[in-house]
Amino acid sequence: MMDTKERVAQKTAFITGATSGIGRATAHEFAMQGIKLVLCGRRQERLETIQNALEKLTEVHILNFDVGDKEAVNAAVASLPVGFRDIDILVNNAGNAHGLDPIHTGNTDDWDAMMDSNVKGLLYVSKAIIPQMVQRRSGHIVNIGSSAGKEVYPKGNVYCASKHAVLAITEGMRIDLNPYGIKVTSINPGLVETEFSQVRFKGSEQADSVYKGYKALQPEDVAEIIYFAITRPMHVNVADLLVFPTAQANSVTVKKEL
Numbered sequence: 001m002m003d004t005k006e007r008v009a010q011k012t013a014f015i016t017g018a019t020s021g022i023g024r025a026t027a028h029e030f031a032m033q034g035i036k037l038v039l040c041g042r043r044q045e046r047l048e049t050i051q052n053a054l055e056k057l058t059e060v061h062i063l064n065f066d067v068g069d070k071e072a073v074n075a076a077v078a079s080l081p082v083g084f085r086d087i088d089i090l091v092n093n094a095g096n097a098h099g100l101d102p103i104h105t106g107n108t109d110d111w112d113a114m115m116d117s118n119v120k121g122l123l124y125v126s127k128a129i130i131p132q133m134v135q136r137r138s139g140h141i142v143n144i145g146s147s148a149g150k151e152v153y154p155k156g157n158v159y160c161a162s163k164h165a166v167l168a169i170t171e172g173m174r175i176d177l178n179p180y181g182i183k184v185t186s187i188n189p190g191l192v193e194t195e196f197s198q199v200r201f202k203g204s205e206q207a208d209s210v211y212k213g214y215k216a217l218q219p220e221d222v223a224e225i226i227y228f229a230i231t232r233p234m235h236v237n238v239a240d241l242l243v244f245p246t247a248q249a250n251s252v253t254v255k256k257e258l
């Protein structure tokens with residue numbers, strides 16, 4: 001019987017949002033298992049730093065583009081050199097929350113940013129990559145949703161809507177790609193300690209309190225789960241997984257010791 005490392009050897013993974021948090025940890029986890037990597041993000045310096053570090057473990061190609069810019073997505077994917085063109089594993093991770101406001105005072109620029117990255121960005125990247133999976137009749141798409149895609153919490157309105165959309169798109173993908181043997185997985189974390197809250201609260205000190213008083217999930221915890229999902233035998237697909245820190249019961253119930 002093949003071990004998990006053998007199952008992914010020689011495979012190429014395309015990870016969006018690889019400059020930080022869950023995406024960066026997933027890039028490290030995959031590199032340690034010898035998976036060839038295409039790493040994406042908008043911060044060039046970070047991409048280069050991560051590439052330099054991971055090239056000691058595997059082959060790495062970096063792509064700098066905004067997932068919400070359709071032309072940029074298509075140009076980036078079209079620019080992939082031979083050896084990185086056949087994507088076996090797509091991790092649609094890029095995204096963020098912008099703001100935490102009641103619906104009547106929400107900032108429409110924040111709404112645009114969330115829908116552009118979390119929903120349209122995921123679709124544009126998927127559209128650029130899935131046709132080759134269909135042609136080869138193989139592939140695995142891992143969409144990073146959220147517990148916010150399963151329940152709505154106060155002031156979460158548009159972020160929660162974007163993640164509910166990710167879940168619906170994931171289910172649609174699983175149905176439409178079923179004839180081609182392509183696996184589609186949805187990983188839905190609760191609170192993960194990343195740059196997420198810095199982005200959501202635009203660097204304000206409100207971000208510091210989000211992960212205080214309990215042990216939040218670490219990006220490496222989620223990366224291990226993604227690796228587990230992509231290393232199941234051919235006939236096994238982890239369809240939909242919800243993961244919380246032990247201290248969290250749902251979006252609004254978190255046992256904190258302050």
Ligand code: NDP
Binds near residue numbers: 020021041189190219
């Ligand atoms: P981080 O802020 O640490 O990372 C976000 C990543 O997404 C960065 O690499 C960023 O790269 C990239 N990104 C954001 N917007 C764009 C864009 N428009 N175009 C290209 N890349 C973009 O947050 P997380 O690691 O926590 O978030 C990763 C995913 O996990 C997101 O989809 C988030 O919604 C989800 N999630 C997070 C949870 C949490 O509590 N942290 C819980 C559940 C889900 P760059 O800025 O270089 O472009």
Ligand code: 8X3
Binds near residue numbers: 146192251
């Ligand atoms: C991120 C987790 O609870 O901030 O998706 O929405 S939460």
